[in-house]
Each structure stands twice: as structure tokens, then as C-alpha cells.
Amino acid sequence: MNKEPKISVIGVGYVGLCTAVGLASKGYHVYASDIDSEKIAKINKGIPPFFEPGLQEKLAESIKKSNLEGLVNQTDKAIQQTGFTYVAVGTPSKPDGSIDLKYIKSAAKNIGKALKHKNNYHITIIKSTVVPGTTQNVVLPLLERESKKTCGKDFGLCMNPEFLRQGSAFQDTLNTDRVVIGSYDKKSGDKLEDLYKDFYSPRIPPIIRTTLSTAELIKYASNAMLATKISFINTIANICEQIPGADVKVIAQAMGLDKRIGSLFLDAGLGYGGSCFPKDVKALIACAKAFGYDSKLLESAEEVNKHQPLKAVQFAKKELKNLNGKKIAILGLAFKPDTDDMREARVIPIINQLIAEGASVTAYDPVAKQTAYAIFQDKIQYASSALECLKGADCCILTTEWPEFTKLKPANFSDNMKTPILIDGRRIFNPEEFQKKLKFIAIGLGQ
Ligand code: UGA
Numbered sequence: 001m002n003k004e005p006k007i008s009v010i011g012v013g014y015v016g017l018c019t020a021v022g023l024a025s026k027g028y029h030v031y032a033s034d035i036d037s038e039k040i041a042k043i044n045k046g047i048p049p050f051f052e053p054g055l056q057e058k059l060a061e062s063i064k065k066s067n068l069e070g071l072v073n074q075t076d077k078a079i080q081q082t083g084f085t086y087v088a089v090g091t092p093s094k095p096d097g098s099i100d101l102k103y104i105k106s107a108a109k110n111i112g113k114a115l116k117h118k119n120n121y122h123i124t125i126i127k128s129t130v131v132p133g134t135t136q137n138v139v140l141p142l143l144e145r146e147s148k149k150t151c152g153k154d155f156g157l158c159m160n161p162e163f164l165r166q167g168s169a170f171q172d173t174l175n176t177d178r179v180v181i182g183s184y185d186k187k188s189g190d191k192l193e194d195l196y197k198d199f200y201s202p203r204i205p206p207i208i209r210t211t212l213s214t215a216e217l218i219k220y221a222s223n224a225m226l227a228t229k230i231s232f233i234n235t236i237a238n239i240c241e242q243i244p245g246a247d248v249k250v251i252a253q254a255m256g257l258d259k260r261i262g263s264l265f266l267d268a269g270l271g272y273g274g275s276c277f278p279k280d281v282k283a284l285i286a287c288a289k290a291f292g293y294d295s296k297l298l299e300s301a302e303e304v305n306k307h308q309p310l311k312a313v314q315f316a317k318k319e320l321k322n323l324n325g326k327k328i329a330i331l332g333l334a335f336k337p338d339t340d341d342m343r344e345a346r347v348i349p350i351i352n353q354l355i356a357e358g359a360s361v362t363a364y365d366p367v368a369k370q371t372a373y374a375i376f377q378d379k380i381q382y383a384s385s386a387l388e389c390l391k392g393a394d395c396c397i398l399t400t401e402w403p404e405f406t407k408l409k410p411a412n413f414s415d416n417m418k419t420p421i422l423i424d425g426r427r428i429f430n431p432e433e434f435q436k437k438l439k440f441i442a443i444g445l446g447q
Contacts, residue, residue: 002029002067003198005083010075010107012039014169014275015127015162016088017048021055022173024062026199033071033078040070051340051367054170075107079114079122084195086160087111087139088127097282098290101138104128108139112146115155123156123188129280131220131287132213135159140184156188159212161219166274167338176200179207182215220287223280224298229265230272231301234308237268237444248444249427268444270346270399270425271308273335278305278344309346312397313353315423315441320394324358327418329393331386332400332426333365333372340367342375346425347399355379364389366402390416401426410437 008031009020020032034040039049046060062068071077079085089103104126111124124143126135140151151157159182164172179196183189189209197204208218233252240246248268256263272278281302288295313323320326335345342348347363354361361380363372369382383389386405390396390413398405406428414420420438422429427442434440441447 003027006031006081007084007086008033008078008082009086009088010034010078010111011087011089011103011128012043012049012070013088013090014050014052014166015164016086017043017059018052018055018164018169018173019086019088019127019162020068021059021062021170023199024065024067025058025174028067030062030068031071031074031078031081032068033074035073037072040072043068043070051338052169053167053338058170075110076114079111080118082122083120084123084125084192085111086125086127088162091128091130091283093279093282097286099129099131099279099283101130101134104130104134105138105142108142109146112143115143115147115149121155123158123191125158125160125192127160127162129161129219129276129283130159130216131283132216134216135182135212136184152185152187156191157184157212158182158188158192159215160192161215163219163222166341167336175203176205178205180210180215180218181207182210182212184212220280220284223277224284224301226265227272227277227281227305228297228301230267230269230277231304231308233266233268234271234304234443238311240444240446243446246444246446247431268427269308269401270312270350270443271305273344273346275341275343278302309349309399309425310353311443312350312399312423312425313357316354316395316397316421317357319421319439319441320419323354326359326394327392328354328359328361329383329389329396329417330361330363330380331365331389331396331398331405332402333363334368334400334402337400337402340365340371342368342371345399348375350397350399351376351380362389362393365400366404387412387416393417394419395421395423397423397425398428399425401428410434414438 006029007023009016010033012032012034020030024030042049046063048055048059087107089107091099094100144151161180181189181192193207237248240248252266255261256266281298285295285298333347351361362383363380364383364386413422422438422440424442431445
């Protein structure tokens with residue numbers, strides 16, 4: 001017997017699919033609807049359309065138990081059959097940094113149309129990352145206009161941001177530090193709170209109840225804080241590089257022991273990538289600007305992040321003088337470990353710059369080769385192991401801290417490369433051990 005009510009999810013990217021599979025794994029019957037028929041065909045066969053640890057097994061199990069059903073663009077069925085509908089469609093960036101609401105608007109319109117002929121109370125939950133005011137000023141009017149009904153009386157509306165990280169998205173769905181519920185009215189907030197109390201029982205995380213706009217801003221403020229923390233430690237790293245003997249890793253470790261600072265997200269490196277931080281920082285800057293406020297701090301965080309990856313190329317140039325005709329080995333393509341996603345991956349500007357300078361690039365990543373091929377095609381070579389990638393290279397740049405790279409020893413570089421120059425862009429190697437055996441350069445390490 002499935003739990004009641006049934007739940008639907010519109011948009012099955014990382015957030016939507018992890019939410020759908022999470023709910024299905026807890027015994028809810030879930031309909032997952034998306035406009036992409038290929039994605040839905042895969043989901044209905046139990047195959048996730050992207051790589052995410054732990055998801056495949058639970059998705060296959062949910063499909064087998066008939067707890068999860070993929071629908072191709074059937075919002076009406078998704079609404080009629082369920083009591084809650086999560087909206088987890090994309091909110092891509094526009095050229096000015098603001099977010100494009102076309103998928104949100106289309107979802108809201110379709111939900112509104114379906115609500116028009118639905119008799120039971122229904123709650124729409126915005127899970128997509130949207131700037132403050134979107135749920136109240138864009139979603140709500142569309143729901144009311146299309147349904148000819150009144151929000152707070154005939155149907156409910158909540159904003160419930162997600163904080164999951166790619167690479168541990170499914171685990172984060174099952175275990176969260178907090179749940180944030182912004183609600184238009186008390187009834188819809190109470191009902192969503194009850195759903196989460198059941199979902200997380202017996203270990204219920206803190207649940208923050210608030211307004212729609214505050215919930216929207218909590219998401220942006222959290223991501224902007226983490227992005228700023230990374231740009232802050234990268235700034236300290238850049239200072240360290242000018243001071244012989246200084247090491248940002250030790251500094252971060254000491255700083256992190258101060259409970260007011262905390263140790264997480266203090267890893268200096270080539271900067272932040274992915275589908276969230278770069279986009280969300282830009283969107284928050286654009287949103288503040290629209291209200292007449294210049295977010296100088298966030299603009300600086302973004303500026304630091306823009307320059308950070310190209311430092312790897314500058315290091316390589318300093319050692320090799322001229323990159324033309326040089327063979328550069330790149331270890332890591334994904335924007336971080338445990339994902340094949342390369343959106344805003346720091347390696348992209350690095351490879352583009354290397355190619356522009358005439359270098360020949362060979363890259364290796366445990367899972368992101370296909371994603372990389374879609375970006376670079378035959379402009380670079382693809383190795384099938386780290387050692388193969390290093391063969392005959394003049395310089396190696398490590399860009400993603402995959403666990404398998406941490407096992408590499410200095411001899412793996414010196415035995416395979418033409419000139420053993422290693423640039424550690426993610427600070428995974430021990431400088432003392434590596435400096436003895438090869439030319440070792442690392443972010444945040446004074447030379
Ligand atoms: C991020 C947030 O961590 C999630 O809480 C949020 O829900 C998500 O965005 C989202 O908005 O959907 P994600 O983009 O998956 O998650 O990845 P992170 O683990 O946060 O890493 C982002 C980038 O920062 C990566 O490129 C990573 O290499 C970099 N990073 C992270 C650092 O350079 N240093 C650090 O100390 C930590």
C-alpha cells in the first residue's frame with residue numbers, strides 16, 4: 001500500500017529526479033513528468049539520465065515496485081492524480097545574469113489549467129531556484145488566472161528550496177541539514193511540513209517556516225555565502241603564492257578550527273564551477289541591481305573566480321616558456337568528483353586557453369569523457385587512464401580531485417612524462433613528498 005497523497009514532480013533534472021526517487025523510496029506513489037521523452041523513457045526503464053552515486057539502485061527499485069512512473073509532458077495527469085506537485089524545472093541564466101523564467105511560467109500555466117477542473121485541494125511547491133518575488137508575483141498570478149480559482153482558498157502554494165549537491169544529491173535528499181518552507185498561507189505550509197515530518201521520521205531536521213520571498217532568498221544567500229567563502233580562500237591562496245614557505249592548506253586548516261569560521265568550503269583551488277554557484281551568484285547580483293543595490297562583495301567573489309582557473313595556464317607558461325607544440329596532460333574534466341557534469345567546469349577555460357596558445361591537450365576523467373567530447377570534439381585527445389594521459393607530457397594540470405588521482409605517486413609522473421612538471425590545481429598532493437621528486441607547483445603554495 002502506497003502512502004497518501006500521491007505526489008508529482010514536474011521537471012526531472014538532478015533536483016526533480018532525486019526528489020521523485022527519494023519520495024518513491026519512502027513509499028509514496030510519484031509521477032515524474034518532463035518534456036524530454038528520451039529522459040522519461042530511460043527513467044521508466046530504471047536508468048538515471050545522468051550519473052549520480054546511489055541513484056540508479058533506488059530508481060530501479062522504485063520502478064520495479066511501481067512507486068514511480070515517468071510521464072512525457074502530462075501535467076494534467078500529474079495534477080489530477082496527486083495532492084502535491086513539485087516544480088523542479090530549470091531556470092537558466094540570461095546574458096545579463098538574470099534568470100530565464102520561461103520553464104517556470106510554462107509549468108505554472110499548465111498546472112493552473114489542470115487545477116481548473118480539479119475538485120480536491122492541491123498544493124504546488126516551487127523547488128526550482130528562483131529570485132525573490134518569483135513565486136508570489138509570477139507563479140501565483142498564472143495559477144489563479146488559468147485555474148480561475150483563488151490561492152490560499154482553493155489551492156495551496158509553497159516555496160521549498162533545495163540544498164543538495166551534485167555527486168551526493170541522492171544522499172542529500174535523504175539527509176538534509178534543514179528544510180525551508182515558504183508558504184503563501186498557513187494551511188499549505190502545515191501540510192508540506194507534515195509531509196517532511198513523515199519523510200524524515202524519526203530524525204526530523206530543523207524546519208524553518210517563512211514567507212515565499214524569504215525562502216527564495218535563503219537559497220541564494222546560502223550559495224552566495226559558500227561561493228564567497230571559496231573566493232575568499234582563493235584570495236588568501238593568491239597571497240600565499242607570493243610568500244616563500246606560505247601554504248594556504250595549513251592556513252585553511254587552522255582557520256577552520258575556529259567554530260565561527262568552520263572548515264568546510266575552505267579548499268583553495270581553481271575556483272567554483274557547476275550549474276549552481278556561478279549562475280546563482282550572477283542572478284543575485286542582477287536581482288539586487290534591479291532593486292537598485294550594487295552587491296560589490298558578490299561582484300568581487302565572481303571576479304576572483306573568473307581569473308582563478310587561468311592561473312594554471314600561467315604556471316605552465318612560466319615553466320615551459322612557450323606552450324606552442326607542448327603536450328599538456330589534464331587530469332579531471334568534471335566540475336567536481338562523482339559527477340559527469342561539466343557545466344562551468346574550471347577546466348573549460350583552461351583547455352580553451354591551452355589550445356589558443358598552440359598546446360596539444362590530452363585529458364582523462366573517470367566518467368566525464370562523453371560530456372567533454374560534446375564540448376571539445378576532436379580538439380583534444382582523450383586518454384583512458386591517468387597513466388596513459390601522462391605519457392610523453394611536458395606538463396600535467398590536475399583540475400578535479402577524483403579519489404583515484406590521490407593515489408598517484410611522484411614516480412607515476414616522473415616515469416611517464418617527458419618533463420615531470422605537475423600543477424596541482426586542487427591541492428590533493430603532499431608538497432613535501434612531490435617537491436623532492438618533480439617540479440611541483442600548487443595553488444596557494446609559496447615557492
Ligand atoms: C551547490 C551547493 O553546495 C548546494 O548546497 C546547492 O544545493 C547546489 O549548489 C544547488 O544550488 O543546486 P554543487 O554545485 O553540486 O552544490 O557543488 P559544490 O559541492 O557546492 O561545489 C561547487 C564548486 O565549488 C565545485 O566546482 C567545487 O570544486 C568548488 N569548491 C567547493 C571549491 O573550489 N572549494 C571548496 O572548498 C568547495
